[in-house]
Amino acid sequence: MKKIKTRIFDTAEFLSSEEDMAAYLEEALSEGNPSLVVQALGAIAKARGMAKIAKDTGLRRESLYKALSPEGNPEFNTVLKVVKALGIRLHAETLHPIA
Numbered sequence: 001m002k003k004i005k006t007r008i009f010d011t012a013e014f015l016s017s018e019e020d021m022a023a024y025l026e027e028a029l030s031e032g033n034p035s036l037v038v039q040a041l042g043a044i045a046k047a048r049g050m051a052k053i054a055k056d057t058g059l060r061r062e063s064l065y066k067a068l069s070p071e072g073n074p075e076f077n078t079v080l081k082v083v084k085a086l087g088i089r090l091h092a093e094t095l096h097p098i099a
Helices: 018-031 034-048 050-057 061-067 076-086
Strands: none
Touching (some): 018 034, 034 050, 050 061
């Protein structure tokens, strides 16, 4: 029997356009799970080039990989720096109209 070669799925490989990246982050945000949002930011940063994002944020590349990993728990300040370096704008809207 022939062995099948497999490799770990890497979301960053499939984020080829700005629209893909925005849609991916939007979906992660809509889930309301902070770790999904952090993972999405990590995948987008990797797709854009972690070294460039590190330079733009003023943080070390290794620190970003760790903070934006599935086990990461970055400070909100780090998240904001990454969002800014990625050129993404977050916005808020109400879920229910206020009466």
